[in-house]
Amino acid sequence: MWKSIALLILRFKYLLFLLLLALTAFFGWQAKDVKLGYEFAKAVPVDNPKYLAYERFKKVFGENGGLMVIGVQTPRFFDSAFFNDYVRLQKSLKKIHGIEGILSVPAAVNLVRADSAEKLQALPVFKDTVLTQAQLDSGKTIFLNLPFYRGLLYDKAAKTWLMAVTTNNALFNTPARKAVIDSVLGLTNAFEAKQKVDLRMSGLPLIRTIMTDKIKNEMRYFLVGSILLSALILLAFFRSFSAMLLSLAVVGIGVIWSVGFLQLMGYKLSILTALIPPLIVVIGIPNCIYFLNKFHTSFRETGDKQTALIEMISKMGVVTLFCNITAAIGFAVFGLTKSAILKEFGVVAGVNVFALFFISLFFIPAVLSLLPAPKAVHMKYLNNPRLQRWLDRLEYWALNHRRTIFIATAVVLAVSVAGMLRLKSLAYVVDDVPKQDKVYRDLKFFEDNFGGVLPLEIVIDAKKQRRIVSLPTFVKMDSLVQYLSSRSYMGKALTLTEGLKFAKQAFFEGDSTFYALPGENDLLALKSYLSQKDDSTASTENVQGKGFAKLVSSFMDKDRQRARISVTMKDVGSEQLPAILDSVQTRAEEIFNRDSVEALSANADTKAEHKNDTLWGKRKYNIELTGGSVTALEGSRFIISGLKESILWAFLLITACMIYLFRSFRILLCSLIPNLIPLVITAGVMGWTGVPLKPSTVLVFSVALGIAIDITIRFLVNYKQQLKGNNGDVKKTVIETIHSTGLSILYTSIVLTAGFVIFCFSAFGGTEALGWLTSLTLVTATVANLVFLPALLLTVFRKKGQ
Known part of the structure; x- marks a missing residue:
């Protein structure tokens, strides 16, 4: 099927190329009108009780x-x-x-x-x-x-x-x-x-104001930095300005589409959506590397550019499709949450990461068909002696030291699980400054x-006017x-x-x-x-x-029924704030409703009646805590909860994709384990280094899962494609896959890791965490897929033809 698709794409390549340019012009026209979002991000859904309480407060007393x-x-x-x-x-x-x-x-x-x-x-x-x-x-x-x-x-x-x-x-x-x-x-x-x-x-x-403007300015620098760094790495790999410019054009189109789509959806450029353009650059470059790598490999074997293009599309089309689907899932699951800020980020990032597949599939073959055939110097990277030596070592370890690999992995996971037990959920209003x-x-x-x-408001409702x-x-x-x-x-x-x-x-x-x-x-x-x-x-x-x-x-409503107590408080963090608010609520109830509660308690026939919810309705005063401190806590709690849920959804949806792609329980098992290992290790490192779970750090897991699974898909698809040609010889196929796919995996991992390392230079903790934690996850994912996965395949599929 994919060979037919390849022929169709090459037949209508100019029409598809013009269609891409037209869409890019349209999204570029939309992008010029995108606005910066200056309102405070609504992390709490509009039907949340804490949000509704704050809205009631503002209606009576103002912001x-x-x-x-x-x-x-x-x-x-x-x-x-x-x-x-x-x-x-x-x-x-x-x-x-x-x-x-x-x-x-x-x-x-x-x-x-x-x-x-x-x-x-x-x-x-x-x-x-x-x-x-x-x-x-x-x-x-x-x-x-x-x-x-x-x-x-x-x-x-x-x-x-x-x-x-x-x-x-x-x-x-x-x-x-x-x-x-x-x-x-x-x-x-x-x-x-x-x-x-x-x-x-x-x-x-x-x-x-200061934080928003600083972070958005940083994103502009990171976008330029990610493009320049990607350009240098691509030039070093391919030794070709045309290959470098081709790749940059692909991600450039992706960036334009993402910003234009943001405007088309009626969203504004917020602190979170400002991350999308540099992420598009980082995620889009691997598509280009895999397509170009396959094109160069096929051209070196056949010497015919048209045959190499057909081979590139037919072999890498399905791989890139599922890689972009899984990466898009890692972002799109945020759209399932009720939090507006996460929903916007998930929808825009998910759609545009998936759109990168079509941009790569239509744009790269069209441009390559117009360019002259690659020269020997452009394909020199395929025989990189240093990387080949590393691949030889990985092959040796996978074939001869499987037991050591499994024991070492078990020890690392045990230490990581111990670190996970030390993880705490902790967020501050000025969290990442x-x-x-x-x-x-x-x-x-x-x-x-x-x-x-930080403002805390205590609203006292006497239930009667005056x-x-x-x-x-x-x-x-x-x-x-x-x-x-x-x-x-x-x-x-x-x-x-x-x-x-x-x-x-x-x-x-x-x-x-x-x-x-x-x-x-x-x-x-x-x-x-x-x-x-x-x-x-x-x-x-x-x-x-x-x-x-x-x-x-201003401390009393016009009916003299409700009054407010306004107090400022320290940014104590989400770990201490719930206990503080509970203590204030308890003390307020004791002060204002002690007489009515005691009277009800004395007349209650049973303790069960005393504890009934109707008791609250019979109190003389209703006490409600609200304000910036309460909503900030609820927002952090809701985002963390939503992100945890999104990780589960991402894992389930990616699992479904893997089942459809490989249609084998054992292959599914081999694909999921190497991607759970990096996530566990990252969580363990966070626990041991004292990095808490907060919105910026929980985000890493879903994003990294969607990106890291790409490496596994590319390895296993290549494995399955070569297994047929090797008459089911697992050992031979694993060795060939390590050498044929390993080179692209290493190149891609270098680009991805370098792209996320840029964020480590941020002055803000959340962006910095996104950088080094995602880079750590990608490095461990690369090692797991090039060391642990081959060893696992050789263990699970011991017999020829399995």
Whole structure:
């Protein structure tokens, strides 16, 4: 059948060539419109409870992830020269399009009791003018006497000061966010240079923007690097510029198709899909090597170019088809997950890896038919003495040291399994940022001084309108806030009760000893202030006063049924975070629902009734934890779970392909074992070296399985093709297969390994892990298929003709 296909392809080669060019032009036209995706990747499916909880929160209280923080550590903060420059920085930042508000020391307000004793005014602590040192000292005394800002805007002991910058979330989901960040960095860099200090910056908008842009820039370099490296290796192998350019043209077409297909599907270029073009280069080059290797081998034997082309297509067509199918499966299985980011990556990578087969099948024969016949120098690599000596050694070991090979493999697998038992699932929000990077160092600065920058929101639903503003609820909220404040991994919590404490201090003439939750009588006295809707006592110019009222009101819904407790926390990682969230949830339930639970428990007829789910519905308060920290954890957990599932699907689908291709259980067994060995070894190495399971590292296994199985398919297909010509002589066929296919396998493995090694130069842990772990898997797969597989074939098929 494949010989007929070969004749058909060569007959219509020019038509197929023009069709390829037309499709390339179409995808190129599509590719010019591809856009960078700046929205935070939705790793969690839209029907996930954690995702739905976050959407409910945003509907009531708005987005909570749009906060940037700018910190400085200096004893000169209240020196007039420094402070006035700091004020000018704040004003300049506020003018940037995309910056919606700033909370900082210069913008701090103080609640002051009016002469009538019936109202509280929110007045600026520092006047909006260039301040003298005397004015600053006066304002400093007032500010440091306001416990509300302690731990929120400053840490006096560490001499650290914080500016909280609220960003426009809608704008930060567009390419315009880079201009915002660049403007912010321009102003902060100028301030640093003038004042000779280091400004620390963090927050999810900043982290996501910087990381996304850095990784995408890296992908451009890696794409160019993979092309140049592949070109050098191809030139060294084939000693032919035409063969090199032909191969680069194939992968170039593949890259254009992949980017155009991305746009055609309505996807954007994300952190993950940006990996696809360099992967297409790395995966596409082996197709070219195998086709050219078979063409040169056949031409050397026959001396006729047309016969060599027919032999190339008929022999390598079926092999390349199944190799590309299995490689495509390794990527396409990600499309079976519910995670949007994985689905997009899986669909685009799977389709375009498979498309490489048709590009190679139609493009290479057409171009080779137009080129002159290869010269002797172009085929010199077929007799590479060094590689032939290595193949001779592999043949010797497979024939004479099978027992040693099996024992050594068993020992390595035992050590690897022991390493696998040490594997842990661990992911961080800023997972792959190198520790020496400013983004990581600044994040740790805020964790050390302000308890972190990752948002955690606790939503308290009192189930009845206006119940949230009752004294019993305030007492419970304050109790939970005190619990959060006692945790070392939490920052300062903000909620209604902190505003009430501030109001009570103001009512008692600013005495900081009265910064405490108001009692029943205090609340009556403060009622008129609490009922204000727009801080009307402040003047129209008093932006700070209105901002404070808005800040307080943002912690409660309009029906006064739900309130939020906002707290920042450290990036503790997915291993610790579940226990922390469980402890917060448990403590919140104990505080808010202890009375109702105890009453239900006392009236319950049986323990089973007490444990029934209906008990939760009878509680007075519903407590829900959400925010960036919770969704980030759920996203990491979901991606890891989805990737594990995809590996299983990849293995099952590839097994089905192997059954169809070889139609023999023993051949199937021989094909799967050499590909499980590299995966086990890689997992073992991860365990022993302390590399955790996280989205970037779990991705390696499915990708590597799809690529590594190619080597096995090429070896076994060649084995089956030669077995018939050798009258079923297994030993002779294995020897011939090692020498005929081994050379191409070694060349291909060198290209693949070198292609993935490029990713090891990434500044990001995830991309670096993809590089060295996949390279390790491919090296071990090559050894397994050239050493273990021949020994296994000789053991399983002992008799002639089997």
